[in-house]
Amino acid sequence: xxxxxxxxxxxxxxGQSITISCTGTSSDVGGYNYVSWYQQHxxxxxxxxxxxxxxxxxxxxxxxxxxxxxxxxxxxxxxxQAEDEADYYCxxxxxxxxxxxxxxxxxxxxxx
Amino acid sequence: EVQLLESGGGLVQxxxxxxxxxxxxxFTFSSYAMTWVRxxxxxxxxxxxxxxxxxxSTYYADSVKGRLTISRDNPKNxxxxxxxxxxxxxxxxxxxxxxxxxxxxxxxxxxxxxTLVTVSS
Numbered sequence: 300x301x302x303x304x305x306x307x308x309x310x311x312x313x314g315q316s317i318t319i320s321c322t323g324t325s326s327d328v329g330g331y332n333y334v335s336w337y338q339q340h341x342x343x344x345x346x347x348x349x350x351x352x353x354x355x356x357x358x359x360x361x362x363x364x365x366x367x368x369x370x371x372x373x374x375x376x377x378x379x380q381a382e383d384e385a386d387y388y389c390x391x392x393x394x395x396x397x398x399x400x401x402x403x404x405x406x407x408x409x410x411x
Numbered sequence: 412e413v414q415l416l417e418s419g420g421g422l423v424q425x426x427x428x429x430x431x432x433x434x435x436x437x438f439t440f441s442s443y444a445m446t447w448v449r450x451x452x453x454x455x456x457x458x459x460x461x462x463x464x465x466x467x468s469t470y471y472a473d474s475v476k477g478r479l480t481i482s483r484d485n486p487k488n489x490x491x492x493x494x495x496x497x498x499x500x501x502x503x504x505x506x507x508x509x510x511x512x513x514x515x516x517x518x519x520x521x522x523x524x525x526t527l528v529t530v531s532s
Contacts, residue, residue: 333517333518335517335518335519337456337519343524344506344521344522344523344524344525345448345456345506345519345522346521346522347518347519347520347521350511350517350518350520351517351518356520388455388456390456390458390518390519392515392516392517399458399461399470399472399516400446400458400461400516400517401458402448402455402456402457402458403455404455405455405456
């Protein structure tokens with residue numbers, strides 16, 4: 300059981316928008332603005348897509364955006380492209396003594 | 412370009428030991444906290460351990476506390492993970508990653524390519 304809850308899968312057609320949710324508690328997502336999102340293609344290392352809820356690293360497309368409301372964070376991908384098909388993981392700092400950082404179980408995005 | 416390159420993975424018997432290394436380049440290694448994250452075959456990401464820029468503070472997941480030890484050699488730009496008393500459930504790809512700043516592990520960028528550890532008899 301992962302500390303953060305994500306849907307197992309989402310899908311969308313090219314050009315559409317999708318949103319992936321990430322639900323935690325007041326000790327992690329709800330208590331801090333340190334939610335991040337990672338994209339992982341099969342056999343590859345994770346790549347940071349969003350940090351501190353809504354910030355994009357240099358080089359990440361502005362089609363990716365993040366937000367948070369209460370204990371739930373969201374990743375939205377607009378203008379879906381075939382290359383967006385991947386696994387997506389949310390993560391949050393946690394005030395629990397251990398672990399220091401918690402991940403969601405991951406969401407498989409399929410571009411139809 | 413910031414690069415992280417893990418090494419040291421392999422096949423080890425239950426109860427055995429292994430030391431992973433992560434060689435860093437392209438940034439001032441001694442100025443950043445670092446972390447290890449693992450991914451069991453077909454599973455999600457699991458945070459394992461973190462260390463502050465100087466090595467003065469270390470953090471561990473409950474699942475590895477007392478068996479895995481994180482350390483760093485700043486003059487050599489290298490992060491380590493000493494793995495003892497290994498169990499089958501430690502089988503995973505182990506990634507090293509760079510933290511946000513000197514102390515904080517709020518998010519990780521970039522990640523290395525990973526090294527596979529297989530614990531089996």
